[in-house]
Amino acid sequence: MRMRVGEAVMGRYDRQLIEFSAEEQESIRRSNIGVVGCGGLGTYVSTALALAGVGKLVMIDPDVPEESNLNRQFVYCKHVLSGKKPKPKAELMKEWIGSMNPEVETEAHVGRFTDESAHIFDGCDVMVDCLDSVSSRMTLNRYAVKTGKPLVHGAIDGFTGQLCTIIPRKTPCLRCMLGDLSDSGKTPASIGSVAMTIGSLESTEVLKLVAGREDASRGRFFSYDFADGRVTPVDFQIDPDCPVCGPSPEHRI
Numbered sequence: 001m002r003m004r005v006g007e008a009v010m011g012r013y014d015r016q017l018i019e020f021s022a023e024e025q026e027s028i029r030r031s032n033i034g035v036v037g038c039g040g041l042g043t044y045v046s047t048a049l050a051l052a053g054v055g056k057l058v059m060i061d062p063d064v065p066e067e068s069n070l071n072r073q074f075v076y077c078k079h080v081l082s083g084k085k086p087k088p089k090a091e092l093m094k095e096w097i098g099s100m101n102p103e104v105e106t107e108a109h110v111g112r113f114t115d116e117s118a119h120i121f122d123g124c125d126v127m128v129d130c131l132d133s134v135s136s137r138m139t140l141n142r143y144a145v146k147t148g149k150p151l152v153h154g155a156i157d158g159f160t161g162q163l164c165t166i167i168p169r170k171t172p173c174l175r176c177m178l179g180d181l182s183d184s185g186k187t188p189a190s191i192g193s194v195a196m197t198i199g200s201l202e203s204t205e206v207l208k209l210v211a212g213r214e215d216a217s218r219g220r221f222f223s224y225d226f227a228d229g230r231v232t233p234v235d236f237q238i239d240p241d242c243p244v245c246g247p248s249p250e251h252r253i
């Protein structure tokens with residue numbers, strides 16, 4: 001990596017090194033990020049983090065891309081349009097990241113995020129929620145709280161989106177904020193530009209976390225309505241009876 005700050009060395013990170021110090025960029029380079037889901041959010045989160053020079057991306061997704069993904073999951077266009085059966089998304093993301101920034105180490109897992117598969121993320125510093133399944137999202141929230149890993153949550157539905165950065169036991173967890181949700185069974189509407197916007201916001205949160213930046217917005221839940229141009233921050237409190245992060249271990253799930 002051509003990164004010698006203070007010298008006139010032109011490198012791929014020059015423009016972000018105007019904002020990040022050399023130490024912060026080094027922290028980014030050493031970071032190991034778990035990206036759960038390689039769909040509309042995950043393709044953009046992994047792309048943005050690889051471009052920023054994170055050290056490692058661990059990615060998981062159970063699916064193979066199909067034509068209905070292509071309004072947002074740009075990485076898979078040529079593979080779907082080739083007419084041949086594409087490889088799983090996680091493997092294609094690994095190839096894509098390698099072609100974009102070979103300095104980034106990648107690990108691809110084909111499967112779902114479950115209590116059984118979660119251990120593959122044990123080496124990660126930060127987890128990123130790029131899921132569209134509420135039950136998997138709650139499993140990820142439990143894993144993040146159990147392991148003490150910061151979790152960046154993002155979700156989209158049509159012109160709306162949401163974003164929150166959770167620091168286990170310092171901020172409310174997803175269960176404190178959203179309650180006991182389950183999957184509605186409906187396929188959420190997905191607009192590519194909205195997926196990229198929320199994915200971009202998630203990646204920015206990850207970069208601030210791994211660079212060690214303090215951020216007063218942590219634990220705040222941001223609800224976006226792009227149709228009306230509104231962003232609504234909501235301040236939740238840690239729920240003392242939360243079965244995931246609450247202080248009563250006998251109630252924990």
Ligand SMILES: [Zn+2]
Pocket residue numbers: 172173174175176177239242243244245246
């Ligand atoms: Zn909680």
